[in-house]
Amino acid sequence: MIAPAPQNDPIGIYIHIPYCARICPYCDFNVYARKQSQFGDYVDALLAEIDQMAEQQGHRSVATVFIGGGTPSILPANDHQRIMDRLNSRFLIHDDAEITMEANPEGLEAEYLRTIRSTGINRLSIGVQTQRKHGLKVLGRAHKPETPVSGIAAARDAGFDNLSLDFIFGWPEQTLEDWEQDLEFLLQTNPEHASMYSLIIEPNTPYQTAVNRGILVPVDDDAVSEMYQRTVERMAAAGWDHYEISNWARTPELRSRHNMIYWRNAEYIALGAGAHGHLDGQRYHNVLLPETYIETVMSGRLPIVESETIDEATAIAETMMLGLRLIQDGVSDAAFLDRHGRSIRSVYGATIDYLESIGMVEWSGDALRLTNAGLLIANEVAERFLDPEIEPERAHF
Numbered sequence: 499m500i501a502p503a504p505q506n507d508p509i510g511i512y513i514h515i516p517y518c519a520r521i522c523p524y525c526d527f528n529v530y531a532r533k534q535s536q537f538g539d540y541v542d543a544l545l546a547e548i549d550q551m552a553e554q555q556g557h558r559s560v561a562t563v564f565i566g567g568g569t570p571s572i573l574p575a576n577d578h579q580r581i582m583d584r585l586n587s588r589f590l591i592h593d594d595a596e597i598t599m600e601a602n603p604e605g606l607e608a609e610y611l612r613t614i615r616s617t618g619i620n621r622l623s624i625g626v627q628t629q630r631k632h633g634l635k636v637l638g639r640a641h642k643p644e645t646p647v648s649g650i651a652a653a654r655d656a657g658f659d660n661l662s663l664d665f666i667f668g669w670p671e672q673t674l675e676d677w678e679q680d681l682e683f684l685l686q687t688n689p690e691h692a693s694m695y696s697l698i699i700e701p702n703t704p705y706q707t708a709v710n711r712g713i714l715v716p717v718d719d720d721a722v723s724e725m726y727q728r729t730v731e732r733m734a735a736a737g738w739d740h741y742e743i744s745n746w747a748r749t750p751e752l753r754s755r756h757n758m759i760y761w762r763n764a765e766y767i768a769l770g771a772g773a774h775g776h777l778d779g780q781r782y783h784n785v786l787l788p789e790t791y792i793e794t795v796m797s798g799r800l801p802i803v804e805s806e807t808i809d810e811a812t813a814i815a816e817t818m819m820l821g822l823r824l825i826q827d828g829v830s831d832a833a834f835l836d837r838h839g840r841s842i843r844s845v846y847g848a849t850i851d852y853l854e855s856i857g858m859v860e861w862s863g864d865a866l867r868l869t870n871a872g873l874l875i876a877n878e879v880a881e882r883f884l885d886p887e888i889e890p891e892r893a894h895f
Contacts, residue, residue: 499755500830500865501821502837503764508561508592509777510759513544513581514770515567516788519602523638523704524669524697528772528786529568540771540788541577543795545584547769550800552588555767555777560589562756563597565619571601575613582617596755598623598662604641606649611656621660622653623693628666629683630676636669636714650687662691662754667729668722669697670714677725681732690752694729695744696722723874730873743823743876761824763817763837771801779813780805814838814845818883822859823876828867842866849882 517537518529563585565578578599585591598621599614606624626646627637634641646663653661663684667677684692699705699716708714717725730740738746739753742761747753759766768775771791774783782805785791794801808816817837821829834842843850850866853859858872858879872879 499758499762499827500833501762501824501827502817502829502833503759503762504833504836507762507764508559509555509764510562510564510756510766511560511585511589512756512766512768512770512773512775513563513565513570514768514773514784515540515565515570515573516771517567517572518569519572519604520638520640523708524700526700526703527568530788533788536788536792537573537577539792541573541580543792544581544769546795547801548581548584548588550795550798551767551769556588556590558590558767560591561595562759563591563595564756565597565599566623567600569602570599571605571610571614575610575617578614578619579617582619586618596621596660598754598756600625601649602641603646603649606652608652608655611653611658615657620658621662622658623662623664623691624649624653625664627664628669628672628676629680630672633669633672633676633680636671637666650689660691660752661689662693663687663689665692665694666697667694667725668717670716672717672725674721674725674728678728678732681729685732685736688748690748691754692733692738692746693744693754694746696726727874739826741824741826743825743873761820763813763820776808779808781808782806810838814840815884818842818846819880822866822868822880822883825868825873828862828865831864831866846883853879853882 514528516528516530517533518531521529521531565581570578597619599619600623602625624646627639628634629643629646631643634643650661665680665684667680699709705714709716733740733746738748739750740746741750741753742757745754745757765776765778767777768782768784770784771788772784772786774781782802784801785794785803791801817834818829829842831842834840850859853872857869858875859866860869868876868879
């Protein structure tokens, strides 16, 4: 799948489940703990929002569904059945759609997962994060190292043949040896997909407070860079497809199709409290608080709290910033011309010339992509495409 996506491409649906058993200290997502009594009302509201959104978008072809959070696996299986039944009755969901549910390792039992699989959910994204006991403590995770092992076995037993495992590296006190052991666990487990992210200390989180007080000491940038480079090397040696900066698939066919919608700057519906969507040239997000979300939807109103029109200059910049994350495919000039009516070089000629001259980007066929050197500072490279009028030689790295 080339980037950017054509305007008439099938869309995705993102559903946000804002509940967790406990909130990890590094997390800045829209999540809430100890609200089990609210689950039924929240799912009722989701069904109502599906109906409301289908009135506007039910004619659109849907290629992927992603149930994220939070911890979607905290919901009873029958609630997921209700959600999937309503989606299938109201939207044109492809027969071979990729339908993902995020899950924490704890609570993944075969009976629960068999019911989840029977709803049509065919992919699990499991938040392992680390297999190091001291790392789980530092990250505030509730499970033990053996928990993902049994959860993955239960998922396989329940018929899931498409699993993605999430890992975090660069957590305080982590060593390169710690990370290499996590990589070894991943390769031995052999899931279909893996997402591996470096830890970011987000504002207004307990982690930021702990860092500010000197309780936690972040791993330095050089060590994090070494962990990332080791990841790239180990995964390549094992034959994995490194298709996006932080994502690997066992084969190209097993890439995350839903996340490809984001990176190809395609459109997607957002459902649930705090969910963000991109439809009809508009970017929007829903009200954050579940209580307000429930009240709004059940009163017959869409819960959109803010929306903005994406002007063409912003759309072009986002196409480049997102598409360059696809490190093998990059951004196709033909697809760019079809989507935006201009060639990449006509918009960014000086920027591209400069980045090529210092070895950060290269052309592969008609696609512009990052080089290996550019991959290591991908965010800085992508920022050069925010403003086509910038004098690139004055914006040194």
